[in-house]
Amino acid sequence: MASIATNQTILVVGxxxxxxxxxxxxAECGRQVILVERNTSLGGRTAxxxxxxxxxxxxxxxxxxxxxxxxANRNLKVLTLAEIRSVSGKRGDYTVKIRLSPRYVxxxxxxxxxxxxxxxxxxxxxxxxxxxxxxxxxxxxxxxYPLRYVIxxxxxxxxxxxxxxxxxxxxxxxxxxxxxxxxMKFGSVIWATGWKPYDASKIQPYGYDRYDNVITSxxxxxxxxPHGPTGGKLLRPxxxxxxxxxxxxxxxxxxxENHLRHCSRICCMASLKQSQYVxxxxxxxxxxxxxxxxxIDRFEDFYRKVQEDPQVSFVKSKVANIQLDEKTGELIxxxxxxxxxxxxxxxxxxxxxxxxxxxxxxxxxxxxxxITDSSGFMEGSKDLGQFGAGAASSPLDxxxxxxxxxxxxxxxxxxxxxxxxxxxxx
Amino acid sequence: MSYRNxxxxxxxxxxxxxxxxxxxxxxxxxxGSCPFGPHWEHSPQKIFMMIRAGERIQVLSSDSMWMCxxxxxxxxxxxxxxxxxxIMHGLANYAHRLGLAPKGQPTxxxxxxxxxxxxxTGRVNELKLTLSHYFRDGFIQGIRNALAxxxxxxxxxxxxxxxxxxxFGGHGLQDLEGFHAIVAKAREIEDRKxxxxxx
Numbered sequence: 193m194a195s196i197a198t199n200q201t202i203l204v205v206g207x208x209x210x211x212x213x214x215x216x217x218x219a220e221c222g223r224q225v226i227l228v229e230r231n232t233s234l235g236g237r238t239a240x241x242x243x244x245x246x247x248x249x250x251x252x253x254x255x256x257x258x259x260x261x262x263x264a265n266r267n268l269k270v271l272t273l274a275e276i277r278s279v280s281g282k283r284g285d286y287t288v289k290i291r292l293s294p295r296y297v298x299x300x301x302x303x304x305x306x307x308x309x310x311x312x313x314x315x316x317x318x319x320x321x322x323x324x325x326x327x328x329x330x331x332x333x334x335x336x337y338p339l340r341y342v343i344x345x346x347x348x349x350x351x352x353x354x355x356x357x358x359x360x361x362x363x364x365x366x367x368x369x370x371x372x373x374x375x376m377k378f379g380s381v382i383w384a385t386g387w388k389p390y391d392a393s394k395i396q397p398y399g400y401d402r403y404d405n406v407i408t409s410x411x412x413x414x415x416x417x418p419h420g421p422t423g424g425k426l427l428r429p430x431x432x433x434x435x436x437x438x439x440x441x442x443x444x445x446x447x448x449e450n451h452l453r454h455c456s457r458i459c460c461m462a463s464l465k466q467s468q469y470v471x472x473x474x475x476x477x478x479x480x481x482x483x484x485x486x487x488i489d490r491f492e493d494f495y496r497k498v499q500e501d502p503q504v505s506f507v508k509s510k511v512a513n514i515q516l517d518e519k520t521g522e523l524i525x526x527x528x529x530x531x532x533x534x535x536x537x538x539x540x541x542x543x544x545x546x547x548x549x550x551x552x553x554x555x556x557x558x559x560x561x562x563i564t565d566s567s568g569f570m571e572g573s574k575d576l577g578q579f580g581a582g583a584a585s586s587p588l589d590x591x592x593x594x595x596x597x598x599x600x601x602x603x604x605x606x607x608x609x610x611x612x613x614x615x616x617x618x
Numbered sequence: 619m620s621y622r623n624x625x626x627x628x629x630x631x632x633x634x635x636x637x638x639x640x641x642x643x644x645x646x647x648x649x650g651s652c653p654f655g656p657h658w659e660h661s662p663q664k665i666f667m668m669i670r671a672g673e674r675i676q677v678l679s680s681d682s683m684w685m686c687x688x689x690x691x692x693x694x695x696x697x698x699x700x701x702x703x704x705i706m707h708g709l710a711n712y713a714h715r716l717g718l719a720p721k722g723q724p725t726x727x728x729x730x731x732x733x734x735x736x737x738x739t740g741r742v743n744e745l746k747l748t749l750s751h752y753f754r755d756g757f758i759q760g761i762r763n764a765l766a767x768x769x770x771x772x773x774x775x776x777x778x779x780x781x782x783x784x785x786f787g788g789h790g791l792q793d794l795e796g797f798h799a800i801v802a803k804a805r806e807i808e809d810r811k812x813x814x815x816x817x
Contacts, residue, residue, distance in 0.1 A: 449696075449699040450695075450699075528649035
């Protein structure tokens with residue numbers, strides 16, 4: 193490990209679509225790159241989407257291309273279950289401490305799945321945001337990289353742990369694995385730590401914490417996905433009945449001085465896209481409640497297409513509050529329509545909050561040198577050796593994240609080049 | 619009709635917190651959150667749009683500002699943090715000064731009765747205030763109102779909250795002249811702030 197970790201090496205933090213892209217672009221330029229991912233597998237939130245807008249293709253496609261590039265590149269090393277503890281030093285000479293958590297499964301794993309069959313304990317599936325259950329010995333998802341099972345720490349000291357070990361024919365289960373702290377040197381750091389959904393329960397009038405049938409847009413992605421907890425059926429959580437009349441509420445947290453100051457940019461397109469999941473799956477209706485539709489850039493075409501869909505209607509109004517009809521489990525959305533100022537009380541059986549994006553890094557201490565904006569999105573470091581990429585730097589969709597990540601890779605390479613030429617050549 | 623913002627400028631210059639009106643993004647949360655919402659002519663959201671559309675007379679003669687109970691739900695919920703309650707009161711005050719406020723609007727009538735009562739002696743004379751309110755709609759209705767409320771009235775007398783002798787003169791401030799000077803000065807400062815000459 194130490195042999196490639198010189199001050200020419202680039203560290204990419206975060207293995208979502210941005211981190212993978214930045215790492216690959218830099219590695220394909222001939223740079224040594226280490227990609228560090230906190231979770232068990234690469235792919236990040238992109239892997240948790242059902243489909244992308246505007247072409248409605250599946251994320252597996254984009255991920256597969258990146259994984260192929262990754263497997264073919266010798267300059268790139270991936271660490272999963274690895275978290276940055278500290279970054280010190282300056283441009284060209286950063287010292288980074290990384291904590292490696294145990295997976296309890298070593299590289300001998302063939303992903304045969306015998307351990308999962310042997311284990312009885314079930315845990316909330318992190319890939320489905322806990323909506324479904326999964327065995328405590330599991331493959332993170334179908335496109336997981338590395339393609340290796342994980343054993344949940346909760347069963348290590350139990351009989352289930354022993355069962356998993358016994359079931360493995362390849363001696364891949366190692367219950368003795370320990371947490372490690374490693375220290376490495378890097379010339380430049382790309383922060384591709386991504387985003388997280390705003391805590392929907394803080395939007396009190398919408399009752400996300402009180403009503404089962406109020407869910408967030410990322411949870412809806414899992415419902416729509418055939419690999420998700422409902423097998424792709426749009427079932428409302430309270431009673432498992434099919435959702436026939438779905439409301440999408442825009443700006444749930446975004447553009448609100450009480451919550452997130454910024455426009456999260458992707459949510460309008462996300463809801464327009466999700467309305468198409470609904471229309472494709474059957475007769476169900478979608479209603480989109482919005483302040484104004486921000487289908488940025490060339491996506492206006494997509495918006496126009498959705499406007500023509502007879503199953504989708506639009507109401508120009510930010511919903512004021514939601515009440516529950518205890519008898520039917522329906523939700524009553526109350527507000528005033530801006531086009532005519534009509535007061536409405538609309539009933540829906542499922543409400544999807546187009547939840548705003550905030551930086552995943554929020555609440556985690558960053559290196560002192562890092563500049564962030566008023567919402568916590570990262571610009572980079574003052575010494576021009578560290579860079580924000582993708583949704584860590586601004587609320588971006590997959591496409592723009594990849595662009596941003598490519599730009600960050602170029603900046604990191606320039607930074608290393610500049611530092612080494614100042615030192616008198618490589 | 620062309621889009622003119624003369625009235626928006628007028629509101630910004632003369633109405634308390636009026637400079638916030640242009641910040642409204644017409645999301646409708648204030649209108650939807652207002653507990654009195656269904657009962658008034660124009661919601662705050664609509665009033666702000668009407669101001670920007672230059673509908674001066676319709677705005678200033680609206681009863682909406684007078685219906686506000688200052689519950690502050692709109693201020694708490696407004697995504698742009700507009701001080702909506704204060705703007706509504708500012709508009710009511712401005713309309714009143716211009717003489718455009720709706721004449722028989724009960725909140726306005728009561729506010730005026732209260733103010734006149736207070737300014738006379740520097741203290742609110744509860745008995746006179748109550749009676750002038752009861753007899754607002756004529757003598758017979760006044761008697762009916764008084765009879766309907768007699769248990770509460772007697773209870774308040776027993777608890778010494780109302781003194782029947784207040785009907786004759788009543789109590790007041792010692793330095794009434796000083797009090798009136800304070801009120802006049804306050805008015806002068808307010809007028810100066812709003813750019814009104816000779817208030």
